[in-house]
Amino acid sequence: MSTPEAIGQGDPSSVAADQLKSIIDRIERLEDEKVGIAGDIKDVYAEAGANGFDVKTLRKIVALRRKDHDERQEEEALLETYLVALGMA
Incomplete structure (x- = not known):
């Protein structure tokens, strides 16, 4: 110090x-x-x-565009998996 x-x-x-x-x-x-x-x-x-x-949607798009393609695909796959598991897809 x-x-x-x-x-x-x-x-x-x-x-x-x-x-x-x-x-x-x-x-x-x-x-x-x-x-x-x-x-x-x-x-x-x-x-x-x-x-x-829709401002909420615009904010989501801006956040998505900050991520690289692979990271975005991984998140989308996880979301889809969770939605199916919950019977929402």
């Missing part, structure tokens, strides 16, 4: 302190951008809903 001296707490002009401040600043900036992007995504879903698209 780092001591305060190791990260430059005693000497704010140290390289480690500057590097730490830079990292924190970048993280904070990215977190702010993430909040903005999340708001933009929410707006797009709201627009889609207002245009008659």
